[in-house]
Amino acid sequence: MSIxxxxxxxxxxxxxxxxxxLQDLTDDQLFVRPHPKANHIAWQLxxxxxxxxxxxxxxxxxxxxxxxxxxxxxxxxxxAASDDKxxxxxxxxxxxxxxxxxxxxxxxxDRLSDADLEKPAPEQIQKFGATVGAVIAGQCSxxxxxxxxxxxxxxxxxxxxxx
Numbered sequence: 001m002s003i004x005x006x007x008x009x010x011x012x013x014x015x016x017x018x019x020x021x022l023q024d025l026t027d028d029q030l031f032v033r034p035h036p037k038a039n040h041i042a043w044q045l046x047x048x049x050x051x052x053x054x055x056x057x058x059x060x061x062x063x064x065x066x067x068x069x070x071x072x073x074x075x076x077x078x079x080a081a082s083d084d085k086x087x088x089x090x091x092x093x094x095x096x097x098x099x100x101x102x103x104x105x106x107x108x109x110d111r112l113s114d115a116d117l118e119k120p121a122p123e124q125i126q127k128f129g130a131t132v133g134a135v136i137a138g139q140c141s142x143x144x145x146x147x148x149x150x151x152x153x154x155x156x157x158x159x160x161x162x163x
Contacts, residue, residue: 002113002114003114003117003118003133004109004110004112004113004114004117004133006137007109007117007133007136007137007140008106008109010137010140011102011105011106011139011140013140013144014139014140014143014144014147015102017143017144017147018098018143018147020162020163021147021150021151021154021162022041022091022095022150024159025041025091025153025154025157025159026091027085027090027091028085029041029153029157030042030045030088030091030094031083031085031088032153032156032157033153034149034150034152034153034156035152038149039080040083041149041150041153042085042088042089042094043075043079043080043082043088044146044149044150045089045094045098046071046074046075046088046089046094047075047080047146048098048142048143048146049067049071049075049094049097049098049101050067050071050072050075051139051142052064052101052102052105052139053065053067053072053101053104054072055125055128055135055136055138055139056104056105056108056135056136058121058122058124058125058135059121059122059125059132059135059136060108060112060132063104063108063111064101064104064105064108065100065101065103065104067097067101068093068097071089071097074087074088074089105136105139108136109136112132112133116132117131117132117133117136118131118132118133119131119132120132121134121135
């Protein structure tokens with residue numbers, strides 16, 4: 001199995017978890033925080049989408065589809081504390097942006113050989129992964145880390161456990 005095929009396989013789990021955990025949440029419920037000092041789901045979704053775009057573009061410049069206009073600016077460290085729903089997106093908008101970026105990631109993996117994926121990542125992001133492939137694959141863990149927080153929100157809302 002190629003490295004790209006393995007990474008694609010790994011990306012299935014976060015996609016499945018995101019879909020399952022969000023399926024019955026409303027737009028308003030995306031603003032429930034798992035802890036008063038933790039980020040709400042809306043911000044986390046935007047952060048994950050922006051990160052996938054940014055990290056992939058860092059290891060393979062200009063490889064990803066553009067984010068919607070103003071999307072990255074809505075999901076910065078400075079906006080994380082905001083509960084103003086008008087400053088964020090709807091669940092449908094997040095899912096659309098996620099689908100577009102994930103399609104970009106999968107298309108990128110289709111173009112990369114094992115040799116490409118084994119090249120060193122740029123020095124400034126080597127803390128995320130030593131190689132191009134490790135940076136792309138690391139997004140699986142990033143998504144799963146955040147979806148783990150959504151379990152708490154679901155419990156706070158009285159939702160049934162998913163898994």
